[in-house]
Amino acid sequence: MISVSLNSYIALSVILFALGFLGVLIRRNTIVIFMCLELMLIASTIALVAFSRYNGTLDGNVFVFFILTVAAAEVAVGLAIIVALFRRRQTIQVDALNSLKD
Amino acid sequence: MFNLFALLVVFGAIGVVVSKNVVHGAMSLLVSLLGVTGLFVLLDAYLLAFVLLLVYAGAVVALFLFIVMLLDTHGDQRPGVKHLPLIASVITGALVVVGAASFIMHARLPEPILANVPVVGDSLKHYAYQLFTTYLLPVQVIGFLLLIAMIGVIVLSRKHEEAAS
Known part of the structure; x- marks a missing residue:
């Protein structure tokens, strides 16, 4: 197997995190914002698994387990909130959800 | 690859x-x-x-x-x-x-x-050993988190008939 340096994995993780961050900032659809949050979580797991592998330990991998669990719970709760929001306001665009601002 | x-x-x-x-x-x-x-x-x-x-x-x-x-x-x-x-x-x-x-x-x-x-x-054995020795408390906390998330989803997705009336 060709040995890939640790920096490549970290760089990929950073790029993925930045893309997710960009998506959270520029998109207006709440569901797409949620997908970009998932991208950021996945980016952190790549870095954790890479560090764990290159140090010969298992702690990072176990931590990724917990991250996956929390991410699954977060998606369930977040999508339930979106459904409740859509039921009440008939929209999920963040532009229209400004009743706290006014 | x-x-x-x-x-x-x-x-x-x-x-x-x-x-x-x-x-x-x-x-x-x-x-x-x-x-x-x-x-x-x-x-x-x-x-x-x-x-x-x-x-x-x-x-x-x-x-x-x-x-x-x-x-x-x-x-x-x-x-x-x-x-x-x-x-x-x-x-x-x-x-x-x-x-x-x-x-x-x-x-x-x-x-x-x-x-x-x-x-x-x-191997699965390493994961299981870590999860049940070093990380036993986080595993239980995560279990409670999942329970709370499940209850929260049920509460959130319920129709609020009594709140509207």
């Missing part, structure tokens, strides 16, 4: 960010997750790759698609992003990349050769 999977990850992420249609975005997320699964296999984390595929591709993306179909927000399209927030967001994302790149360039990490590092995560 790393380059192939990295390309899958990055192009999937770009697809999520730029796609107009939410269903296409969910499919791009799926492509990105497949790339991440490949990377986990390259890093000898086979169990994590399997769990990621099962939880994310199986449950999370399916849940996203389900909600998109349920809400049917096609008549809700707004005009595209304004220029000033777009420029500010791109600058912020570039700053994240530059900051992390400077960290990577200047970090004095010892660079281990991958072939010399022992593979510890290749």
Whole structure:
């Protein structure tokens, strides 16, 4: 197997995190914002698994387990909130959800 | 192989960010997750790759698609992003990349050769041992978190007839 340096994995993780961050900032659809949050979580797991592998330990991998669990719970709760929001306001665009601002 | 999977990850992420249609975005997320699964296999984390595929591709993306179909927000399209927030967001994302790149360039990490590092995560026994000894308390906390999330989802998705009346 060709040995890939640790920096490549970290760089990929950073790029993925930045893309997710960009998506959270520029998109207006709440569901797409949620997908970009998932991208950021996945980016952190790549870095954790890479560090764990290159140090010969298992702690990072176990931590990724917990991250996956929390991410699954977060998606369930977040999508339930979106459904409740859509039921009440008939929209999920963040532009229209400004009743706290006014 | 790393380059192939990295390309899958990055192009999937770009697809999520730029796609107009939410269903296409969910499919791009799926492509990105497949790339991440490949990377986990390259890093000898086979169990994590399997769990990621099962939880994310199986449950999370399916849940996203389900909600998109349920809400049917096609008549809700707004005009595209304004220029000033777009420029500010791109600058912020570039700053994240530059900051992390400077960290990577200047970090004095010892660079281990991958072939010399022992593979510890290749068997289920190691995971189970860690989860039930060192990380026993976090496992129980995560269990309670899942319970609370389940109750919260049930409460949130209930119809508020009594609140409206």
